Amino acid sequence: MAPESLRGTGSGGYDALWLALREGADADARATELLEPLRAALPPGGPLVIWDLGCGTGSLGRWLAPRLADRPQRWVLFDGDAGLLAKAHVPAPFTTREGDLSALRAADLADASLVAASALLDVLDPARLDGLAAAITTAGCPALFTLTVAGDVRLDPPDPLDADLVAAFNDHQRRTGLLGPDAVAAATEAFARRGAAVLTSPSPWRLGPDQAALTAAWLRGWVAAAVEQRPDLAPAAARYLRRRLPDGGLRAEISHTDLLAVPGGIT
Numbered sequence: 552m553a554p555e556s557l558r559g560t561g562s563g564g565y566d567a568l569w570l571a572l573r574e575g576a577d578a579d580a581r582a583t584e585l586l587e588p589l590r591a592a593l594p595p596g597g598p599l600v601i602w603d604l605g606c607g608t609g610s611l612g613r614w615l616a617p618r619l620a621d622r623p624q625r626w627v628l629f630d631g632d633a634g635l636l637a638k639a640h641v642p643a644p645f646t647t648r649e650g651d652l653s654a655l656r657a658a659d660l661a662d663a664s665l666v667a668a669s670a671l672l673d674v675l676d677p678a679r680l681d682g683l684a685a686a687i688t689t690a691g692c693p694a695l696f697t698l699t700v701a702g703d704v705r706l707d708p709p710d711p712l713d714a715d716l717v718a719a720f721n722d723h724q725r726r727t728g729l730l731g732p733d734a735v736a737a738a739t740e741a742f743a744r745r746g747a748a749v750l751t752s753p754s755p756w757r758l759g760p761d762q763a764a765l766t767a768a769w770l771r772g773w774v775a776a777a778v779e780q781r782p783d784l785a786p787a788a789a790r791y792l793r794r795r796l797p798d799g800g801l802r803a804e805i806s807h808t809d810l811l812a813v814p815g816g817i818t
Contacts, residue, residue, distance in 0.1 A: 582752035598623035612641030657689035701806035702732030719777035
């Protein structure tokens with residue numbers, strides 16, 4: 552979950568400090584249940600070529616590469632933000648490629664054994680999602696999308712303003728036609744319509760006092776996005792942050808979903 556206030560200054564990317572702060576929570580949240588069907592969907596024999604779309608600094612690759620370590624791997628780290636690509640690395644041979652995701656075609660993925668991405672689907676609009684699904688299914692490789700925003704937030708202790716902020720934030724995620732919390736349903740339909748089998752699994756962030764810096768950064772960004780969507784919430788939201796932040800005891804469960812798409816079906 553990355554509100555607009557946490558975006559960096561690159562071409563649509565996110566601030567590298569925010570990406571570093573969230574990397575541990577991302578790793579803890581990703582759905583390991585999808586790893587076995589993913590392995591079964593990979594082409595047999597030979598090295599794997601894995602494209603990481605919207606790779607940022609490579610945190611998904613740092614999580615996934617060791618979990619596929621029984622196969623030689625080569626990663627293609629693809630992003631539109633040159634600044635993040637300059638910091639990107641994974642524990643396997645890799646190349647970086649700067650490019651526009653909307654221009655990606657099946658021919659670009661001709662050598663791909665797997666397409667992977669993290670926190671990507673919810674920041675696409677329907678046309679870009681459809682183009683991406685078409686490119687992947689035509690190329691015939693499986694795709695793993697992790698940490699797509701699902702729209703639910705549960706906070707402990709609860710607060711009367713929570714529900715208004717959840718609704719405003721979700722509306723903010725849909726601004727300018729982006730899919731936001733509708734992305735998993737839209738991706739499931741887009742891949743299934745092209746004959747792919749789709750598996751999903753919850754991958755919630757669970758934040759607490761032991762992650763106080765991340766929890767506070769997320770909360771400030773989440774509230775800021777909600778207030779941008781609904782300026783009338785600003786006075787109450789300022790009081791809300793004063794209540795929530797000082798004691799560091801807030802716990803939050805922030806829903807995400809991981810999705811595996813396998814062209815031609817799962818055997």
